[in-house]
Amino acid sequence: MKVLVAVKRVIDFNVKPRVKMDGSGVDLANVKMSMNPFDEIAVEEAIRLKERGAATEIVAVSVGPAKAQETLRTALAMGADRAILVQTEEEVEPLAVAKILAKIAAEESPQMIILGKQAIDDDCNQTGQMLAALLGWPQGTFASKVEAANDNVTVTREVDGGLETVKLKLPAVVTTDLRLNEPRYASLPNIMKAKSKPLAAKSPGDYGVDVARRLETVKVVEPAKRQAGIKVGSVDELVERLHGLGIAK
Amino acid sequence: MSVLVLVEHDGKSVRDATLPTITAAAKLGDVHALVAGANVGGVAEQAVKIAGVAKVLVADAPHLDHDLAEEIAPVAAKLMADHDAFVAPATTFGKNIAPRVAALLDVMQLSDILSVEGPDTFTRPIYAGNAIATVRSKDPKKVVTVRTTAFDKAEHGGGNASVEQVDAGGAVGASSFVSLEASESARPELTSAKIIVSGGRAFGSSDQFHALLDPLADKLGAAVGASRAAVDAGYAPNDYQVGQTGKIVAPQVYIAIGISGAIQHLAGMKDAKTIVAINKDEEAPIFQVADLGLVGDLFKIVPELTEKL
Numbered sequence: 001m002k003v004l005v006a007v008k009r010v011i012d013f014n015v016k017p018r019v020k021m022d023g024s025g026v027d028l029a030n031v032k033m034s035m036n037p038f039d040e041i042a043v044e045e046a047i048r049l050k051e052r053g054a055a056t057e058i059v060a061v062s063v064g065p066a067k068a069q070e071t072l073r074t075a076l077a078m079g080a081d082r083a084i085l086v087q088t089e090e091e092v093e094p095l096a097v098a099k100i101l102a103k104i105a106a107e108e109s110p111q112m113i114i115l116g117k118q119a120i121d122d123d124c125n126q127t128g129q130m131l132a133a134l135l136g137w138p139q140g141t142f143a144s145k146v147e148a149a150n151d152n153v154t155v156t157r158e159v160d161g162g163l164e165t166v167k168l169k170l171p172a173v174v175t176t177d178l179r180l181n182e183p184r185y186a187s188l189p190n191i192m193k194a195k196s197k198p199l200a201a202k203s204p205g206d207y208g209v210d211v212a213r214r215l216e217t218v219k220v221v222e223p224a225k226r227q228a229g230i231k232v233g234s235v236d237e238l239v240e241r242l243h244g245l246g247i248a249k
Numbered sequence: 250m251s252v253l254v255l256v257e258h259d260g261k262s263v264r265d266a267t268l269p270t271i272t273a274a275a276k277l278g279d280v281h282a283l284v285a286g287a288n289v290g291g292v293a294e295q296a297v298k299i300a301g302v303a304k305v306l307v308a309d310a311p312h313l314d315h316d317l318a319e320e321i322a323p324v325a326a327k328l329m330a331d332h333d334a335f336v337a338p339a340t341t342f343g344k345n346i347a348p349r350v351a352a353l354l355d356v357m358q359l360s361d362i363l364s365v366e367g368p369d370t371f372t373r374p375i376y377a378g379n380a381i382a383t384v385r386s387k388d389p390k391k392v393v394t395v396r397t398t399a400f401d402k403a404e405h406g407g408g409n410a411s412v413e414q415v416d417a418g419g420a421v422g423a424s425s426f427v428s429l430e431a432s433e434s435a436r437p438e439l440t441s442a443k444i445i446v447s448g449g450r451a452f453g454s455s456d457q458f459h460a461l462l463d464p465l466a467d468k469l470g471a472a473v474g475a476s477r478a479a480v481d482a483g484y485a486p487n488d489y490q491v492g493q494t495g496k497i498v499a500p501q502v503y504i505a506i507g508i509s510g511a512i513q514h515l516a517g518m519k520d521a522k523t524i525v526a527i528n529k530d531e532e533a534p535i536f537q538v539a540d541l542g543l544v545g546d547l548f549k550i551v552p553e554l555t556e557k558l
């Protein structure tokens with residue numbers, strides 16, 4: 001079984017984003033960038049499927065700027081077999097990414113496509129579901145457990161009321177939640193080896209996908225700031241303050 | 250403009266998340282509430298009474314049970330021929346289905362909106378709520394999910410909508426429901442609780458997490474939440490998680506205990522009216538957003554607080 005994983009280059013999760021003075025967006029100049037954490041979990045899950053013998057080949061795909069090559073090299077160093085970079089310096093919306101991935105899926109015929117459930121920059125949480133719709137495949141979103149067997153995959157999903165398990169016919173799309181696995185760090189020898197793994201460079205035009213934006217960002221502002229309040233010195237004082245708020249009176 | 254709202258329900262009654270979603274949708278136009286499921290006549294009866302709902306559309310068929318996106322999305326997409334916008338709550342239910350509807354319509358979705366600024370313009374959080382974007386959609390139809398804490402709940406009762414049965418389509422059959430491991434709790438739900446007590450990794454174990462937090466929560470009539478670290482460590486189930494990728498809450502009072510305050514956690518609770526922080530590290534970032542802070546050992550403070558409240 002071939003597995004496709006999609007990865008996105010985003011602001012590192014430890015960096016506090018700063019809104020640009022002109023309100024046009026978030027300042028990404030000289031900011032540390034990394035693989036979207038949910039996508040790391042997707043890559044790890046694909047590798048585990050391969051290690052268990054359920055997957056035979058892992059193809060990592062990224063739609064993004066030239067520097068997304070680094071993100072793909074990280075995926076290759078973790079254990080992906082080859083990579084495809086669909087390069088564009090434009091910001092590409094989830095719908096267009098899903099269309100590109102659908103075209104790649106048509107060429108590569110994977111049995112499973114694993115994506116992070118959301119990117120921590122735009123927080124959209126859309127691409128996997130859109131891709132599944134475009135392909136007419138079932139979807140196992142917010143996965144905390146994935147078990148592939150024969151022509152099916154059983155996915156346990158983190159939902160608001162607990163854990164839901166669904167069974168999907170392959171091919172299927174899976175999106176990862178936080179507790180699916182703990183991604184490995186790439187070892188130095190594997191980082192070196194990844195440099196010689198194949199990485200194909202493509203453009204959205206190669207797939208005939210129009211990436212023109214459907215959403216126009218009018219402005220980006222900082223949210224209203226909370227002011228730090230006061231520190232109390234004892235539990236008694238805290239209780240008094242809480243009573244003052246009408247709590248547990 | 251007519252708006253199709255996807256009703257979240259449990260098969261018997263309308264879930265609370267639907268109510269603020271209807272409030273948001275009503276800012277766009279006439280609200281038609283879609284109740285999709287199996288044997289959902291009772292849900293439809295409730296939905297007609299919600300203030301602001303003009304019409305209830307019922308798609309009732311066995312294959313629409315269990316909220317499977319593969320089955321519900323085509324039904325909703327077909328109804329969109331007669332609607333200008335599709336609106337769903339930004340819960341795991343809505344987040345699962347809405348993008349699938351959007352792709353079927355070739356529309357770019359607006360996720361997790363905080364406000365409706367105009368017929369095609371909305372605000373939404375990006376970067377874990379560290380920035381708020383005002384976004385205008387150029388698509389002919391809109392697909393939107395709604396942050397439920399950002400809108401008032403539409404009133405249950407007073408409405409008098411008509412009911413119409415709609416085509417439930419045929420079963421797609423690509424997916425099936427296996428099981429739901431539901432978290433049973435007598436406490437209020439996190440997303441609608443007035444008071445939340447929330448614990449972090451500092452509790453050290455699942456036993457201590459529950460032994461200390463549960464009595465405090467019971468005393469306050471509060472819901473219990475957790476940081477990602479506490480859930481990852483197995484102290485609390487996944488649906489307790491508050492944060493960027495967990496639940497977004499906005500209670501009257503949020504009491505964060507042993508939670509340092511990573512930006513991902515703050516993203517989920519910083520709209521609480523009052524934030525109380527208890528942490529042994531006086532430099533913890535949680536104190537930068539807390540209205541009331543108490544520095545000290547939670548193992549001493551929490552039992553004392555529970556006793557004295």
